[in-house]
Amino acid sequence: MSFGRFALKRSLQGIGVVWGVVTVVFALRFVTPGSPINAVAPLDASQETRQAIAAELGLDQPLYVQYGQYVFDLLQGDMGRSYIRGQEVTTLVFERLPATVELALAASVVAIVLAIPLGVISATRRNEPVDYGATLLSLGGISTPNFWLGIMLILIFAVEFNVFNTSGRGVDVGDVALSVINAEPFAGTLLTWLAYITLPAIALGTYFMALITRLTRSGMLDELSKGYVQAARAKGLPRTLIRYKHALRNTLIPVITVLGLQLGTLIGGAVITEAVFSWPGLGTLVIESINQRDWPALQGSLIVIGTSFVLVNILVDVVYAYLDPEVVND
Amino acid sequence: MVSSRVIRNLKKEFRQSGLAKLGLALVVVIVLTAVFAPFVAPHDPTEQQLDQSELPPIGFSETTERTSSEMVDGEIQTVTEEVEITPDPDHVFGTDGLGRDMFSRVVYGARTSLVVGVLGTLLAASIGVPVGLLAGYHRGRVDDALMRIADISLAFPSLVLAVALIGLWGRAAVNVPDPFVVAGLAPEMPESFVLPITVVIVVGLVNWVWFARVARGEALSLRGQEYVKASRALGADDNTIILRHVLPNAITPIIVLGTVQVAAIILLESSLSFLGFSGTTLSWGFDIAQGRDYVSSGQWWIASIPGLAIMLSVIGINLLGDWLRDALDPGIEGEGGAA
Numbered sequence: 291m292s293f294g295r296f297a298l299k300r301s302l303q304g305i306g307v308v309w310g311v312v313t314v315v316f317a318l319r320f321v322t323p324g325s326p327i328n329a330v331a332p333l334d335a336s337q338e339t340r341q342a343i344a345a346e347l348g349l350d351q352p353l354y355v356q357y358g359q360y361v362f363d364l365l366q367g368d369m370g371r372s373y374i375r376g377q378e379v380t381t382l383v384f385e386r387l388p389a390t391v392e393l394a395l396a397a398s399v400v401a402i403v404l405a406i407p408l409g410v411i412s413a414t415r416r417n418e419p420v421d422y423g424a425t426l427l428s429l430g431g432i433s434t435p436n437f438w439l440g441i442m443l444i445l446i447f448a449v450e451f452n453v454f455n456t457s458g459r460g461v462d463v464g465d466v467a468l469s470v471i472n473a474e475p476f477a478g479t480l481l482t483w484l485a486y487i488t489l490p491a492i493a494l495g496t497y498f499m500a501l502i503t504r505l506t507r508s509g510m511l512d513e514l515s516k517g518y519v520q521a522a523r524a525k526g527l528p529r530t531l532i533r534y535k536h537a538l539r540n541t542l543i544p545v546i547t548v549l550g551l552q553l554g555t556l557i558g559g560a561v562i563t564e565a566v567f568s569w570p571g572l573g574t575l576v577i578e579s580i581n582q583r584d585w586p587a588l589q590g591s592l593i594v595i596g597t598s599f600v601l602v603n604i605l606v607d608v609v610y611a612y613l614d615p616e617v618v619n620d
Numbered sequence: 621m622v623s624s625r626v627i628r629n630l631k632k633e634f635r636q637s638g639l640a641k642l643g644l645a646l647v648v649v650i651v652l653t654a655v656f657a658p659f660v661a662p663h664d665p666t667e668q669q670l671d672q673s674e675l676p677p678i679g680f681s682e683t684t685e686r687t688s689s690e691m692v693d694g695e696i697q698t699v700t701e702e703v704e705i706t707p708d709p710d711h712v713f714g715t716d717g718l719g720r721d722m723f724s725r726v727v728y729g730a731r732t733s734l735v736v737g738v739l740g741t742l743l744a745a746s747i748g749v750p751v752g753l754l755a756g757y758h759r760g761r762v763d764d765a766l767m768r769i770a771d772i773s774l775a776f777p778s779l780v781l782a783v784a785l786i787g788l789w790g791r792a793a794v795n796v797p798d799p800f801v802v803a804g805l806a807p808e809m810p811e812s813f814v815l816p817i818t819v820v821i822v823v824g825l826v827n828w829v830w831f832a833r834v835a836r837g838e839a840l841s842l843r844g845q846e847y848v849k850a851s852r853a854l855g856a857d858d859n860t861i862i863l864r865h866v867l868p869n870a871i872t873p874i875i876v877l878g879t880v881q882v883a884a885i886i887l888l889e890s891s892l893s894f895l896g897f898s899g900t901t902l903s904w905g906f907d908i909a910q911g912r913d914y915v916s917s918g919q920w921w922i923a924s925i926p927g928l929a930i931m932l933s934v935i936g937i938n939l940l941g942d943w944l945r946d947a948l949d950p951g952i953e954g955e956g957g958a959a
Contacts, residue, residue, distance in 0.1 A: 303771075310772035322788040425639075433934035435887055437894050438908050438927035445915050445924070551774070558777030562891050566912075576780060577895065580787035592784065596775040 293615070297608045304604045311596035315589050316360055320353070329583035330373050369593070370586035374579075379590035383572065387594060390571035392463050393494060394560050396487050400495035401502055408499075409506025410538060413514065424503060431500025436559050440493035440566035447489060457568040460486035490567040494559050498552070505548055509541035543613055550606030553599055626872075626948060633947035643939025650933050654730040658798060658806030661724035662710070665902060666810055669719035674914070677714040677722070677921050678707045684918060714921045716907070717914060722921065726929045729904040731813055732893075733933060736820055737886040741878050743824025744885075748831025749874060753862050755832070756839025766832060773829045778884075779891055785822045786897040792818045793899030816899030819892060823885050834877050838870035845869075872948045879941035883934045890930050904930050 319326060331343050344350045348359060363370065369379035405428075412424035448456045460482045469476035513519065514537050522532045561573030568574075572591055579588035634640050653660050676682045682705045689698050707714060713722035755766035795812040802811075839862070842848060848865050856864075892898050893905030900906070904926035911923025 306768065307771045307775060310768060311775050314772060314776075318784065318788065323790070429639075429935055429938060430931065433883070433887075433938055434931050435890050435894075435905070435908075435927065437891060437905075438923070438930065441908065441912050441915060441923050442927065445920055449916055449918075554774060554777035556777075558779030561777070561780055561783070562895065565895060573780075577783065577787075580784055583788075588784065592776065592780070595777065595780060596772075599775045599777075600771075 293611060296611050300604050300607050300611075304600050307600050308597050311600065312361060312364065312593055313357075315592045315596070316357055318592075319585055319589075324583070325349075326373075326583065326585045329585065364593070369590035372579075372584055372587040374582045374584045375587070379586045382575065382587060383590045383594050386570065386572045386575050386591075388462065388464075389459055389569060390557070390560050390564070390573060393487070393490055393563065393569055393571060394556050396491035397495035397556065397560075397563075398498065400491050401498035405499045405502035406506055406538075406542075409503045410510055410533065412503065412507045413510035414533060416511065421507075424507070428500040428503040428507075431496045432504070434496065436493050436497055437562045437566050439496055440490065440563055443489045443493055444566075453485075454489050455486045456489060458486065459570055463487075490563050490569055493566065494556070494563040497559060498549075498556065501552065502545060502549070505545045506538075506541055509544060510537055513537040513540050543610060546606060547610060550603045553602050557595055557599070629947045630944075633943055637943060637946070639939050640943035643936050643943060646932055646936025647940055650730055650936060651734065653727055654734045656800075657727050657731055658800045658809040661721075661727040661809065662712075663721035663724040664809055665720060665724040665728040667720060669715070671719065672708065672711070672715055673717055673719035674705070674919050674922075675711050675715040675719075676705060676707050676919075677925070678709060678712050680714075680921070681706050682918060713925050716910060716922045717919070722907075722925055725902065725907055726904070726926055728810075728902045729907065729926060729929060730933070732816070732900055732903045733886045733889060733930070735813075735815060736823065736889045737882040737937075739820045740823035740827065740885040740889070741881045743820065744827040744881060745831045745874065745878055747824065748828035748833075749835045749867075751828070752832035752835025752837075753839045753866055753870065756836035757843050757858065757862055757866060759840075759843075763836070766836065770829045770832060773826075778823075778826045778888055782819075782822045782826050782888060782892055783895060783897050785825070786818055786892065789818060789822075791816065791897065791899040810902075814900040814902060816889075816903075819889060819898055823888055826888075827881060827885065830877060830881065831874065834873050835870060838873060839866050842866050842869055876941060876945045876948060879937060879944055883937040883941065886930065886934055886937070 326347070326349060327340050327343050330347070331340050335343075341350070348356060351359070360370075367380055369383065371377065372379055372382055375382065408424050408427075412421045415421050443454075444456045447454045461479055463483060466476060466479050466483050469479050510533075514533075519532055519537060522536060523529075557573075560571065561576060563569065564571045564573035565577065572595065575587060576591045576595075578584070579591060634644075683702050684705060685700050685702060687698055687700045689696050691697075711721050711723065713726060715721055716725070751766060755763040794815045794817045796815050797812045798806075798809065800806045801809055843866070845865075848861060851861055851865060889898070889903070890905035890908070893900070893903040894909045896906075896909065898906060907926040908923050911919070911921075911926070914920075914922045
């Protein structure tokens with residue numbers, strides 16, 4: 291199979307999965323006790339009022355018509371109107387999405403920047419104090435609930451030392467970028483941005499830092515014991531070149547795959563981190579929508595979360611196939 | 621299929637690894653604490669003593685400002701004074717905002733975490749393992765269907781799906797009478813253990829797919845083995861082959877995954893309780909949520925201590941998982957579980 295065909299096949303599979311995601315999300319409403327009308331109608335609404343609401347929301351239609359209508363609208367980017375907020379769900383979701391993506395990316399940066407050097411050092415200095423330190427740190431990291439870590443960070447840095455903000459988003463990263471591009475003084479905006487994002491990014495990123503450290507360490511140990519490394523050493527290549535150019539590169543490929551699969555954990559973690567830091571993202575919207583039985587908003591958020599996961603994993607697989615052509619023939 | 625070789629490897633790895641010893645010690649302590657909670661806990665974890673609220677843990681004194689108003693010469697005067705709050709030796713970890721003993725709450729919280737962790741994992745495994753084995757063994761359409769379902773299921777983060785299902789289905793709980801209290805051995809403790817049954821079901825439903833993936837992978841590689849072919853040639857039917865030959869040889873990675881899953885589900889349960897999506901109020905996550913409101917006013921221990929309990933339990937179980945993985949099958953990849 292050629293690379294192009296592989297990419298195409300993987301994309302088509304992805305479309306199938308997204309369709310499945312949409313169907314599951316749609317079905318969720320029908321396996322949930324209580325009618326969605328309850329979320330909209332006043333408690334003392336008469337039967338006529340309830341019927342009128344049902345008709346207006348299209349809930350009086352047969353199931354397959356509702357489903358068809360939902361998928362049809364969705365294909366045109368229409369996810370309905372929020373029961374509670376009255377806004378278009380598409381607008382609502384894409385208003386919240388950037389905040390979550392920003393948080394998730396910041397957390398990934400924190401994680402990757404710390405974890406890869408840590409994992410490499412840990413592997414190359416096996417059983418030395420630095421290795422034990424890194425092992426314990428990563429063990430703690432994968433075992434700590436991120437919401438608790440967030441609260442502890444608030445306790446230490448915001449309450450005790452009064453640095454960093456603990457609630458809300460401050461400015462979005464786009465504003466910072468804009469100041470830089472316009473050659474305006476950007477130090478102020480940048481500092482505000484950092485003051486808000488640092489703690490949530492650490493709280494969310496720690497688990498991934500720990501995970502990547504562990505993966506990098508074991509992957510590096512594995513690679514360094516292989517024949518090609520010994521051959522390179524025998525040839526007299528410098529150690530750094532062997533470690534960073536050869537071994538690390540081969541280590542990172544499986545690390546990337548695991549990270550793709552763990553994206554769900556990252557988004558799930560973002561939901562709860564947002565709750566701790568009142569970060570106005572998609573996670574907050576999901577929880578609010580559940581509590582208010584705001585079906586269109588909940589369905590929209592879940593579909594966007596599920597679809598992002600599918601897209602990122604297709605991307606990971608395609609990049610993987612590009613880096614390692616053997617995968618294509620699997 | 622626990623052969624003597626497996627036991628020898630376990631022992632050897634255990635002797636060599638300090639971390640394995642630490643893990644086992646932590647897990648043993650936590651399991652004993654959970655089982656014998658009524659004897660370990662000095663107080664009823666739900667008993668409120670409002671006159672003893674917000675006491676710091678032993679070794680920490682706290683000063684707080686107390687404002688009181690009094691009438692002096694017909695005018696209201698507000699007096700602010702610094703009060704030192706000293707710990708009470710009766711409350712080792714201090715008390716929470718309602719004067720409940722933190723140590724007793726941590727002890728009882730271990731029950732919720734472990735029971736949900738273990739039952740949730742068993743449920744996930746009992747769905748995922750048969751489905752995975754069948755799909756991997758038979759391949760073809762069943763397998764394709766399973767893989768698509770797994771893909772769809774993975775697209776939803778465990779926590780998001782769990783929150784949605786519990787939020788929508790409700791937070792049912794079952795009261796399980798505490799045998800020690802029923803027997804009259806620990807009369808002053810809560811009569812029953814509140815099992816958040818929806819949480820158990822939902823974490824099982826959310827995490828089965830990890831077991832299905834591992835079981836499928838094992839079945840795929842085992843179905844081509846000589847002994848499987850041989851028993852097929854001898855006329856054994858597929859279900860017998862799966863039960864007698866495939867499952868026993870696939871069990872090692874499933875056990876390793878199961879251990880990691882208990883840890884992952886404990887973390888998931890604590891997240892759910894923290895967000896208020898649980899059926900019980902005796903849970904570490906719930907206590908952290910309560911303690912969060914006291915962080916800015918200086919009562920740091922209410923949120924900190926239950927979190928340390930989660931961390932130590934999960935570290936213990938993860939270490940146990942590492943030990944099992946290293947001893948049973950050095951070939952298994954390190955990570956693979958949902959948190």
